[in-house]
Amino acid sequence: MKKLIANIAKLTLTDKVLIFCAITFIAFFAYAFFRKSTNVNAIIKVGEESIRFEPYFVETGTRPWFAQLFFKGMKETDGLGRVNAEVLSIRSYDTLPSRKALYLTTKVRVVYNRASNQYTFKGLPLTVGSPIKLNLEKLYVEGLVTFVEGVEDKRTKSKLIVETQIREETPAFPDSSGTSEHIANALIKGDMVKDDQGNIIVKIIDKKVENAKRLVITSDGRSVIQTNPLRRDVYLTLEVNAIKIGDRYYIFDDVPLLVGEKIPINTSTISVWPEVTKINIEQ
Amino acid sequence: MFAYYSMSKIFKKSLFLKAFEKVTGKLKPENYIFYSSIVFYLLLWHINPNNKIIALSFVFLIFIYNYKLKNVKLSILLTYLASSIIFTGKRYLIQLVPEGVFPKVLAPQGYVSHFVISYLHIIAFFMLILLVRDFLKNRMKFKLEKKDYLVIFYFLWLVLSDILGSSRPNISILFSVLSLHFLVFYFYLKFLIKGKEKFIILIALFTAQIIFESYISYQQFIASSPIYKNIEAQVDIEYFGFAADEPQFRFRPVGTFNHANELGMAMSFWLLIIFAYLYKRQNILSFTALIFGVVTLAATLSRSSWLGFAFVLFFTLFFFEKVKKIKSPEIFTKNILSMAIVAVVVTIFFIFPRAEKSLYTFSEGGGYFRSAQIRAAIELIKQNPLYGVGTGMSVPAGLSQLPRTVFSLVPLGVHNWYLNITTEHGIPAILLFLALIATFMMEQVRKIWDENVINLESLMRIAITGGVVSSMIVGMFQPFVGETFILLAFAILGKRK
Numbered sequence: 001m002k003k004l005i006a007n008i009a010k011l012t013l014t015d016k017v018l019i020f021c022a023i024t025f026i027a028f029f030a031y032a033f034f035r036k037s038t039n040v041n042a043i044i045k046v047g048e049e050s051i052r053f054e055p056y057f058v059e060t061g062t063r064p065w066f067a068q069l070f071f072k073g074m075k076e077t078d079g080l081g082r083v084n085a086e087v088l089s090i091r092s093y094d095t096l097p098s099r100k101a102l103y104l105t106t107k108v109r110v111v112y113n114r115a116s117n118q119y120t121f122k123g124l125p126l127t128v129g130s131p132i133k134l135n136l137e138k139l140y141v142e143g144l145v146t147f148v149e150g151v152e153d154k155r156t157k158s159k160l161i162v163e164t165q166i167r168e169e170t171p172a173f174p175d176s177s178g179t180s181e182h183i184a185n186a187l188i189k190g191d192m193v194k195d196d197q198g199n200i201i202v203k204i205i206d207k208k209v210e211n212a213k214r215l216v217i218t219s220d221g222r223s224v225i226q227t228n229p230l231r232r233d234v235y236l237t238l239e240v241n242a243i244k245i246g247d248r249y250y251i252f253d254d255v256p257l258l259v260g261e262k263i264p265i266n267t268s269t270i271s272v273w274p275e276v277t278k279i280n281i282e283q
Numbered sequence: 284m285f286a287y288y289s290m291s292k293i294f295k296k297s298l299f300l301k302a303f304e305k306v307t308g309k310l311k312p313e314n315y316i317f318y319s320s321i322v323f324y325l326l327l328w329h330i331n332p333n334n335k336i337i338a339l340s341f342v343f344l345i346f347i348y349n350y351k352l353k354n355v356k357l358s359i360l361l362t363y364l365a366s367s368i369i370f371t372g373k374r375y376l377i378q379l380v381p382e383g384v385f386p387k388v389l390a391p392q393g394y395v396s397h398f399v400i401s402y403l404h405i406i407a408f409f410m411l412i413l414l415v416r417d418f419l420k421n422r423m424k425f426k427l428e429k430k431d432y433l434v435i436f437y438f439l440w441l442v443l444s445d446i447l448g449s450s451r452p453n454i455s456i457l458f459s460v461l462s463l464h465f466l467v468f469y470f471y472l473k474f475l476i477k478g479k480e481k482f483i484i485l486i487a488l489f490t491a492q493i494i495f496e497s498y499i500s501y502q503q504f505i506a507s508s509p510i511y512k513n514i515e516a517q518v519d520i521e522y523f524g525f526a527a528d529e530p531q532f533r534f535r536p537v538g539t540f541n542h543a544n545e546l547g548m549a550m551s552f553w554l555l556i557i558f559a560y561l562y563k564r565q566n567i568l569s570f571t572a573l574i575f576g577v578v579t580l581a582a583t584l585s586r587s588s589w590l591g592f593a594f595v596l597f598f599t600l601f602f603f604e605k606v607k608k609i610k611s612p613e614i615f616t617k618n619i620l621s622m623a624i625v626a627v628v629v630t631i632f633f634i635f636p637r638a639e640k641s642l643y644t645f646s647e648g649g650g651y652f653r654s655a656q657i658r659a660a661i662e663l664i665k666q667n668p669l670y671g672v673g674t675g676m677s678v679p680a681g682l683s684q685l686p687r688t689v690f691s692l693v694p695l696g697v698h699n700w701y702l703n704i705t706t707e708h709g710i711p712a713i714l715l716f717l718a719l720i721a722t723f724m725m726e727q728v729r730k731i732w733d734e735n736v737i738n739l740e741s742l743m744r745i746a747i748t749g750g751v752v753s754s755m756i757v758g759m760f761q762p763f764v765g766e767t768f769i770l771l772a773f774a775i776l777g778k779r780k
Contacts, residue, residue, distance in 0.1 A: 013611040014604045016619070017597060024630055028638055116532065123528060123643030133647060 039107050040119060041088065043147035044132055046070075046102040061099030067092055070104065074136040084109050084122065085134050093195040094266035095252060103146065106134075119148065156244045160281055161205075162257060164274035166234040178212020178231030186270040187234065193265055199241070201251060202265055206237035236274055238265075249279070307351065313487040315351040317568070320365055320491035323347065327369075328499060331512050334372060341366050341402045345409075352484070356413060356475045361488055363406040363468060367767050368492055368539050368549065370516035372401035377454055379679045385694045394694040396675045398457055399516075407464035410471040423474045430722045430773065431473070437715040438466045441674070444708040449673020450680055455707075458674040465766050472774035481775070482743045486560050489553040490572045496546060497575040500536035504582050507534040516541045528640045528648030535584045547588025548757040550580040552750040552768045555595055559746030562603060563739050565614040574625055581629035584637050586649075587760035591753035599749050602731075609737055652689070653698050653760065659688035660702040664710070671709040680706075700758035720755070723773055724748070747772045 011019075046062045074087040089105040110119035110126055119126040126132070128148055134141040147153065166184075167177045193202040212231035216224045242249040242257055249257040257263065262273040307315055323344055327337060341362055348358035380394035417423045427435075441459045449455035502510055509518040517537045535543035554576045557569050580588060603609045615622065644650035662685055663672065672680035677697055681690025697703040705713040727748045734741045751772045758764035 012604045013615055014597075014600045017600060020623070020626060021593075021597075024634075028635060031635070032639055032642055122646055123640050123648065125531065 035111060037109050037111050040110055040126070040149040042106055042108050042126060042132075042145055042149065044104045044106055044134070044141070044143040045146045046104060046141055046143045047131075061095040061101045063098065064100055067100040067102045069139055070102065070136070074139070076135050076137075082109070085136070087136065091195055091197060093193070093201065093252060094271075095264065097266060097271045101252065104141075104143070154245070158242050158244045158249060158281070160240045160242050160249060160257065160279060162238045162240050162263075162276055162280070163278040164236045164238060164263070165277050166236070166272055166274045173212075173214070173228065173231060175216070176212045176214040176228050176231050178214075178228060178233045181230075181232055183270065183272065184209045184232035184234045187236065187265075187267075187272070191265075191267050193267060200239075201241050202263075203239040204236055204265075205239050208235040209233070234274075235277075236265075303350075310351070312351055313483045316348065316361065316484050317487040317491050319344075319347050319351075320488055321494060323365070324491065324495040325498075327514055328495075328512060331514075333513060337369070337371070337513065338402050338405055341406060345406075356471075357481065357484065359406060359409055359413065360472060360476055361484065363403060363410060363471075364485070364488055364767075364771075365492075366402040366406055368496065369402055369514050370399060370539065370541055371514055372399050372404070374399045379451075379454070379675065380682060380694065384682070385692075390694045394678050396454075396458075398461070400461070404461065404464055407467045411467045413475065414467065414471050417475060425474065430719060431470075433715055433719040433722065434466065434469055434770070434773065437712065437719060438463055440712050440715060441708055444670040444712060445673050448667060448670020448709060449676055450683075451676060452673065455673035455676060462766075465770050468767070469770045469774045472771065476775075482739055485775075486556060486569075489556055490569055493550065493553050493557065493572045493576040493579075496538040496550065497572075497579040500538045500546065500579045500582060503536040503538070504534060509537070514539050526648045526652070528637075528642075528644040528650070530584070530636045530640050533584065533636075536579070536582055538579075543583040544585040544587060544757070544761050545763060547580055547583040547585030548591070548754055548761070548763070548765050549768075550576050550583070551588045551592035551595075551753045551757070552765065554580065554592065555599065555750045555753060556743065556746045558596065559599065559742045559749075560739075561612050561614060562609060562737075563742050565612050567614075570614050570618070574622070577625065578629060581633040584633060585757075586637065586641065587757045588753075589634070590760075591756035594756060595749040595753045599745060602745065607737060649698075649760075652693065655689040656695075656697050657699060657702060659685055659690055660697045660699070660706050662688065663690075663706050664702070667706070667709065669709045669711070671705065671707045671712065674707050677703065677706045696762040698760060698762055700762055700764040703762045719773070720751075720769075723751070723776075727776060744776055747776055 046067070070087065070090050072087055072089060075083050076085040078084050085106050085108045087104050087106050091103040091105070092100045095101050108121050108126065110121045112119055116125075121132065124130065124132070126145060126148055128145055128151055130145050132143050132145050134143070166179045166187075168179045169177055187204060187207060189204055189207045191204045192200050194200055209232050211227035211229055212233045214226050214228045214231075216226045218224055240249075240251055240257065240263075242251050243253070244250075251257060251263060255263055257276060257279060259276050259279060262275050265272050265274060307318075310318065323340070327340065332340070344365060345355070345358050345362045348361050349355050352358055352361075375398040376392070377396045377398055378393050379396055380390070382391065382393035384390075385394060418425060441462065442456065445455035445459045446452050499510065499512075499515075509515050509520075511518055515537070516539060520535075520537065520542070536546065537543050538546040540546040540549065554573060557573050557576070561569055561573065580592060604611060641648070641650075645654070659681060660677070663677065663681055666684055667680070672684075675696075678690055678694050681688060685691075697706055701713055701716075704716065727744060731741070731745055731748065734744070751769050754765035754768050
């Protein structure tokens with residue numbers, strides 16, 4: 001021991017600095033490469049940012065051709081071959097005929113920071129609302145973190161009966177809000193809007209079609225309701241699997257169910273936005 | 284001059300001055316410079332006067348320095364250097380790209396440039412008057428060397444390229460003409476300042492600057508915000524913690540500089556000089572400044588400055604102890620424990636978290652951004668090889684000429700000074716600069732290697748040359764290179780014997 005102390009005393013400042021740097025370097029790499037990382041599940045909504053053809057025209061959701069490239073088990077690995085992220089499941093539904101909402105339930109390898117009580121993924125905080133970038137094998141993904149394991153999700157599911165009407169205001173028929181006959185025929189009682197896992201989101205449980213009402217003003221100034229044989233008033237009764245946030249109901253995550261507002265119905269043959277006329281809440 | 288001598292006659296009778304003389308009379312010039320500088324800076328900081336008062340007080344500082352030094356030329360030079368860390372002044376905002384083009388969080392007012400006529404320019408004007416007077420009256424030995432021509436051509440090229448190459452020469456020329464104060468500083472120092480004692484006086488000023496910048500940096504760090512005093516140049520710096528290689532919830536102190544990296548670079552240069560000085564004269568004040576400065580340097584989280592400082596420090600240490608066989612000063616060996624504690628603390632609290640985040644630098648952090656910028660800058664140079672795009676015009680020119688590159692996403696100048704100067708002023712500018720550096724370095728390395736006697740001058744030669752290397756390392760990662768320090772080194776070390 002005395003010999004060791006005597007040898008340490010003989011070291012020059014350069015040697016001491018070199019030893020300090022070497023210890024720091026080793027400690028840093030030991031910390032960086034052997035630090036404890038854990039896997040947490042997060043849900044990532046793939047954004048329209050993933051494809052940048054139309055930067056000034058924003059529509060919600062990603063494109064169908066891009067959405068169909070994802071599959072369960074896709075992985076991102078780091079330079080050492082360790083799995084950074086793995087897709088556990090995929091959920092998607094149509095928001096528009098040309099857009100899909102795409103959610104990836106992903107297992108991500110994160111580092112927990114006790115001081116800030118945060119997970120970090122590739123150096124950035126993994127928090128709900130933060131953007132995330134993944135390189136899933138041959139796919140580059142920019143998305144939004146919508147859920148992280150451990151975050152309390154207060155949303156509840158509710159089944160509602162919603163009455164709607166397809167209304168088309170068109171300058172060609174200024175006195176009527178009915179729709180064309182082919183649209184009325186394309187919607188069939190029993191049609192369903194499902195997500196890719198087969199969960200029913202909207203089901204048409206009743207349909208009533210009649211000639212569209214139109215307002216006629218007589219030569220003496222009276223208003224008379226007549227019908228238009230070329231147009232149809234379509235009344236749909238829908239069974240909706242809604243999400244309750246607070247005291248308000250939503251479908252497709254963030255489309256509000258409110259009287260007077262329109263909701264999307266995208267089936268395999270048609271895309272319409274009927275207007276909500278009444279909401280019956282099943283108890 | 285006449286006014287100065289008549290005022291000095293009046294002041295000789297002042298009771299205040301008699302008391303001042305009593306306090307300062309026994310002080311050595313270097314101690315006087317240190318104390319007067321630190322008191323001056325602290326008064327500026329705490330009284331927080333407006334710009335005009337600050338300008339006047341810098342003029343007054345010439346008299347304060349000269350009171351002891353009895354050397355107006357040296358006093359003006361010291362005042363120039365003292366004012367070189369204050370970047371406020373008459374400030375004009377020039378919008379180069381309108382708002383809405385870049386993300387609001389990065390460029391809320393669009394891409395803007397600040398044209399600042401600072402106190403340093405006022406002092407440089409005094410220096411120019413003295414230089415012209417001495418030149419016209421043949422009071423100085425005016426003989427230009429090869430490197431002097433290189434310095435002149437370099438600065439003239441900056442102006443010329445702005446006239447001929449800039450898309451907005453009326454704006455670019457403002458910046459390049461304003462930068463000519465460096466040229467004045469270089470020739471003033473070269474021709475009008477004599478005597479070896481100037482090293483000690485400069486060290487005293489640098490020590491005061493380290494302590495002052497550390498003092499306000501600690502305040503900024505504790506408050507996690509600028510303190511909003513008039514001499515703070517940067518009070519609305521962008522949020523740090525966005526990128527993958529940036530620790531969150533950290534405020535990087537900027538001192539009186541525009542950016543923490545600039546503070547880091549200056550600190551690195553000053554600290555290397557203080558470090559070498561301690562090998563010659565050991566005093567607790569310089570040692571304390573060294574420790575304070577190292578903590579400030581660490582707190583800036585400036586990786587480029589750390590790299591430059593550590594690289595040069597280690598080589599200096601190695602050269603002193605292993606090549607020149609100089610024993611490390613007692614002040615280091617006696618305080619090795621306290622130095623080790625400081626080293627461990629700054630490593631754990633500043634260096635480790637930043638280094639850990641830097642592992643992601645090439646995924647979407649600074650490394651990724653810089654590599655994208657380098658590719659874009661090379662393309663821009665290919666399109667504008669001779670005159671460049673003009674001072675401050677790399678982003679607007681990049682946006683119009685290369686809209687699909689990083690220039691259209693992040694409104695920041697090229698984070699590699701060598702490429703930045705080539706982008707803005709063409710290939711001749713960088714060739715002139717590199718020729719200048721090569722001439723200087725070859726000369727200094729030869730002198731350092733050949734010098735057998737280790738005196739203050741030789742130690743300063745090693746430290747200042749190391750400081751230049753450190754600044755140049757910083758320049759590889761930042762859009763600035765520390766021209767003041769480099770020209771100081773050229774002028775002060777480049778004199779013929």
